[in-house]
Amino acid sequence: MKIGTLTPGETARRLKSRDGLAWRAGPFVVSLRADVPAFPEQFHLLYGEHRLAEEIGKTNDFRLELARPWGLRRWWRPKVFFEMDGPTRMAPFPLDHALPLFEWGFNYAIATRANQYLLLHAAVVAQGERALLLPGLPGSGKSTLCAALVLRGWRLLSDEFGLLRPGSGELAPLPGSIALKNASIAVIRAFDPAAVLGPEFPKTRKGTVAHLRPPPESVQDQERVARPVWVVSPRFEAGAAARLVPLPRDHGFLRLAHNAFNYELQGERGFRAVTRMTRECRFFDLTFGDPGEAVALLDEMAAS
Amino acid sequence: MTGAATLLVVLRQPERLALLSPPEQEFLLRLARRVGMLGPLHHGLERAGLLATLPAPIRDGLEGGRVVADSRERSILWEVDRLERAFFGTRLPVILLKGAAYAALGLPLARGRLMADIDILLPRADLPLAERELRKHGWLTATTDPYDQHYYREWMHELPPMRHCHRPTELDIHHAILPRTGRLQPDSALLLQEAIPLPGRPEVWTLAPVDMVLHAVVQLFHDSDFGANALRDLLDLDGLLRHYGPTPGFGDRLWARSRALHLTAPLHAALYFLQRFCQTPVPEHARPGWLMRGLITLAMLPDHPDPRRDGMPVRLARWCLYVRSHWLRMPPGLLLTHLTRKGLRRWRQHVWHRRGV
Numbered sequence: 001m002k003i004g005t006l007t008p009g010e011t012a013r014r015l016k017s018r019d020g021l022a023w024r025a026g027p028f029v030v031s032l033r034a035d036v037p038a039f040p041e042q043f044h045l046l047y048g049e050h051r052l053a054e055e056i057g058k059t060n061d062f063r064l065e066l067a068r069p070w071g072l073r074r075w076w077r078p079k080v081f082f083e084m085d086g087p088t089r090m091a092p093f094p095l096d097h098a099l100p101l102f103e104w105g106f107n108y109a110i111a112t113r114a115n116q117y118l119l120l121h122a123a124v125v126a127q128g129e130r131a132l133l134l135p136g137l138p139g140s141g142k143s144t145l146c147a148a149l150v151l152r153g154w155r156l157l158s159d160e161f162g163l164l165r166p167g168s169g170e171l172a173p174l175p176g177s178i179a180l181k182n183a184s185i186a187v188i189r190a191f192d193p194a195a196v197l198g199p200e201f202p203k204t205r206k207g208t209v210a211h212l213r214p215p216p217e218s219v220q221d222q223e224r225v226a227r228p229v230w231v232v233s234p235r236f237e238a239g240a241a242a243r244l245v246p247l248p249r250d251h252g253f254l255r256l257a258h259n260a261f262n263y264e265l266q267g268e269r270g271f272r273a274v275t276r277m278t279r280e281c282r283f284f285d286l287t288f289g290d291p292g293e294a295v296a297l298l299d300e301m302a303a304s
Numbered sequence: 305m306t307g308a309a310t311l312l313v314v315l316r317q318p319e320r321l322a323l324l325s326p327p328e329q330e331f332l333l334r335l336a337r338r339v340g341m342l343g344p345l346h347h348g349l350e351r352a353g354l355l356a357t358l359p360a361p362i363r364d365g366l367e368g369g370r371v372v373a374d375s376r377e378r379s380i381l382w383e384v385d386r387l388e389r390a391f392f393g394t395r396l397p398v399i400l401l402k403g404a405a406y407a408a409l410g411l412p413l414a415r416g417r418l419m420a421d422i423d424i425l426l427p428r429a430d431l432p433l434a435e436r437e438l439r440k441h442g443w444l445t446a447t448t449d450p451y452d453q454h455y456y457r458e459w460m461h462e463l464p465p466m467r468h469c470h471r472p473t474e475l476d477i478h479h480a481i482l483p484r485t486g487r488l489q490p491d492s493a494l495l496l497q498e499a500i501p502l503p504g505r506p507e508v509w510t511l512a513p514v515d516m517v518l519h520a521v522v523q524l525f526h527d528s529d530f531g532a533n534a535l536r537d538l539l540d541l542d543g544l545l546r547h548y549g550p551t552p553g554f555g556d557r558l559w560a561r562s563r564a565l566h567l568t569a570p571l572h573a574a575l576y577f578l579q580r581f582c583q584t585p586v587p588e589h590a591r592p593g594w595l596m597r598g599l600i601t602l603a604m605l606p607d608h609p610d611p612r613r614d615g616m617p618v619r620l621a622r623w624c625l626y627v628r629s630h631w632l633r634m635p636p637g638l639l640l641t642h643l644t645r646k647g648l649r650r651w652r653q654h655v656w657h658r659r660g661v
Contacts, residue, residue, distance in 0.1 A: 029361055059330040061361040085334055086610035116367040265375040 004048025012040035022053035026174035034066035049219035119261040120162030125154040131226035135259040141236030144184040148291035156218035166269040170225040177211035242293035252283035308605030318348025334609035342369020343416025390441040405510040413543025421474035428479035490565040530603040542582040555587035
């Protein structure tokens with residue numbers, strides 16, 4: 001059963017319950033408790049295609065909670081905290097920013113706990129089982145490009161994490177919403193007027209944020225792993241013509257090693273995983289001003 | 305059986321985890337994560353060949369914990385190597401304490417043990433030289449606050465923690481195993497005399513096995529934060545006694561040594577709790593008083609993965625033990641001025657610092 005088959009009211013009721021609402025997010029089973037107004041409707045819209053976890057089992061990888069404090073901050077300028085088996089180091093958000101808090105909190109949970117994976121800081125899309133990694137610093141246009149690609153038929157694996165299993169060298173999909181920031185919200189709305197976005201949250205720590213709903217097919221395909229084939233480092237430059245420049249492999253190795261959140265932590269198995277990717281992937285730099293042009297170039301790259 | 309009691313059973317016999325229902329497994333995994341014991345569990349289940357039988361979230365959770373523990377062990381052993389280099393050509397030995405020693409010796413209890421920092425022991429007279437050498441090689445003192453500096457240098461058994469400018473691992477340089485202001489003052493010269501070099505590595509030393517045990521005893525009763533690392537300290541002791549205990553004459557040497565270091569009372573208590581919680585084979589010992597028995601039995605085990613949801617009696621017992629450990633650390637007058645000073649500093653920061661005045 002999908003989250004979308006529940007009514008928004010039932011979603012809210014389950015989020016409030018003692019064990020929370022549990023769903024399958026890529027390789028993980030996540031349970032979330034939240035007693036926060038407006039959040040259930042937003043969550044229901046963006047995560048409607050995800051399967052509820054009751055059919056899967058009774059164990060979770062993550063137990064997350066959006067908790068409201070007791071006392072003054074429950075009522076006056078109310079806040080909401082992200083918790084995972086107790087308090088975390090995430091700073092609280094204003095209550096009406098619960099959705100961005102959940103999205104960032106879940107990323108924080110993965111970055112601190114999921115060390116069974118080599119965690120690449122990259123958006124990942126795929127054609128079938130051939131994956132394209134888009135590593136990039138914040139502001140490089142990684143999420144915008146990722147959104148444009150999945151709106152043009154690429155399969156979404158994740159807009160934030162390349163979850164690489166060091167043993168098998170496979171990437172696990174984790175299709176969730178894509179967080180678009182500031183100007184890229186309008187860019188994506190113009191790029192595809194049919195794109196489904198959640199509400200805009202102004203004045204977060206990264207400016208205005210709106211979340212693009214993941215393509216239903218990508219979510220249905222979330223257990224189908226992919227192999228890394230292309231690594232493209234995007235750089236947005238206003239007005240620039242799209243240009244794809246191949247990189248030598250030794251640069252590729254350093255790009256990947258520096259890009260992973262937990263490369264040092266993985267030790268030898270991290271080194272082996274990156275070596276293998278360096279051998280099996282092709283590396284590029286991509287400069288772009290218009291997402292449509294960039295998508296066309298990458299389609300061409302994938303076809304060649 | 306409560307979650308905490310099952311946790312102890314599973315830590316002793318990891319294969320028992322595979323027999324529990326998935327929700328119980330998840331609860332235990334979360335408890336084990338709280339006390340930093342995912343690594344040893346993963347090791348145990350791997351040896352038993354049972355990892356594949358576990359549900360994916362349990363197996364993955366254990367693996368994630370193991371990766372972190374292995375990485376910490378690597379950084380600690382690398383730090384040992386760097387210390388050896390920094391002290392090379394001086395008369396300073398590298399004498400490892402606690403986790404770093406267990407790892408360097410390759411003891412079974414070190415497998416997957418989550419280590420935080422590296423501790424070494426030096427004669428007090430050699431501290432200025434050691435600090436000079438370390439600074440020359442890139443280590444820096446982590447705190448510059450004059451009161452903190454004074455606190456460590458005058459009253460504690462260690463220097464203010466140092467850290468190499470390129471690495472995150474904290475280095476604690478001890479000249480004793482208990483504070484200078486404390487009630488008990490085991491003689492460091494005795495510990496240094498009996499230190500043993502690592503096989504094939506004459507520059508790196510550990511304490512003698514009996515002294516390692518006694519240091520772990522002191523750690524448990526005088527330095528533990530019962531909400532966080534007391535269980536780990538107890539399991540360290542369990543591991544040490546299971547490893548060294550069967551050596552002929554070990555028990556006699558342990559008692560003789562505890563008398564020389566004036567640590568018989570805490571040793572009796574530690575042996576009692578080891579037998580009670582871990583079924584460790586231990587020499588004859590006396591039972592501690594009813595109050596300590598009650599407090600430590602309550603405080604030792606976590607009730608819940610979320611520390612805020614431990615029961616009220618548990619938290620109360622921990623608070624009493626916290627007060628006790630401070631009581632043992634300093635004479636009352638000094639303790640009072642120290643706490644006042646710390647409290648005042650916190651209050652000042654809160655009110656004024658935040659306003660940018």
